[in-house]
Amino acid sequence: xxxxxxxxxTHAPLDLGALIAxxxxxxxxxxxxxxxxxxxxxxxxxxTGIDYEAYEPMASLELARVxxxxxxxxxxxxxxxxxxxxxLVVGDxxxxxxxxxxxxxxALDAVRFVIETLKVRVPIWKREHYVDGxxxxxxxxxxxxxxxxx
Amino acid sequence: MAHVTVLLFASxxxxxxxxxxxxxxxxxxxxxxxxxxxxxxxxxxxxPSEPLVAVNHVWSAPETLVQSTDEVAVIPPVAGG
Numbered sequence: 001x002x003x004x005x006x007x008x009x010t011h012a013p014l015d016l017g018a019l020i021a022x023x024x025x026x027x028x029x030x031x032x033x034x035x036x037x038x039x040x041x042x043x044x045x046x047x048t049g050i051d052y053e054a055y056e057p058m059a060s061l062e063l064a065r066v067x068x069x070x071x072x073x074x075x076x077x078x079x080x081x082x083x084x085x086x087x088l089v090v091g092d093x094x095x096x097x098x099x100x101x102x103x104x105x106x107a108l109d110a111v112r113f114v115i116e117t118l119k120v121r122v123p124i125w126k127r128e129h130y131v132d133g134x135x136x137x138x139x140x141x142x143x144x145x146x147x148x149x150x
Numbered sequence: 151m152a153h154v155t156v157l158l159f160a161s162x163x164x165x166x167x168x169x170x171x172x173x174x175x176x177x178x179x180x181x182x183x184x185x186x187x188x189x190x191x192x193x194x195x196x197x198p199s200e201p202l203v204a205v206n207h208v209w210s211a212p213e214t215l216v217q218s219t220d221e222v223a224v225i226p227p228v229a230g231g
Contacts, residue, residue: 124230
């Protein structure tokens, strides 16, 4: 059984099974997970891929802070988060989260907290590639719609 | 000339044409003073009224003091996930 919080920012493909294995344990009655994937459309434009860029030292620290906040808020949960950076294509996983808990409610609530919090706090950006060959940085603050990906 | 080095990423790196910007301001100063000095540099018109700033990897307020040895990053709207 691992520490209560594991996080990383990686260039490698994500492995949800490995995250689940990190949080699993005999005291867990529930393991909840979330995987964010690259979607093929954003605000009506066809998307072929996304470059994810991170301020890596701070992104790693901020992911760990988010995980530790979840552990503090739902005592007893174990949290594992991986965020991928680099160039991803449609269908690739950009973020994966696993939370184990004795019972399901804290696991489900903590997963939701982690994804919603990391989206507004962790310094990671995405530049979408469109079918017409153009690229643009996504600015969630400029849009009334939900942003692309997760 | 005194300056503070600012790290830039994503759309702000594109706006200023660099990932490390020497901002002409003398430390110690506030985060707000660093940002104000950036506005007069080429690309500075692309900054919003109150951009996100991290000092030593911690989100910081406009009144936070910046020392010459600090790592300062001016950060575009985040879009992870």
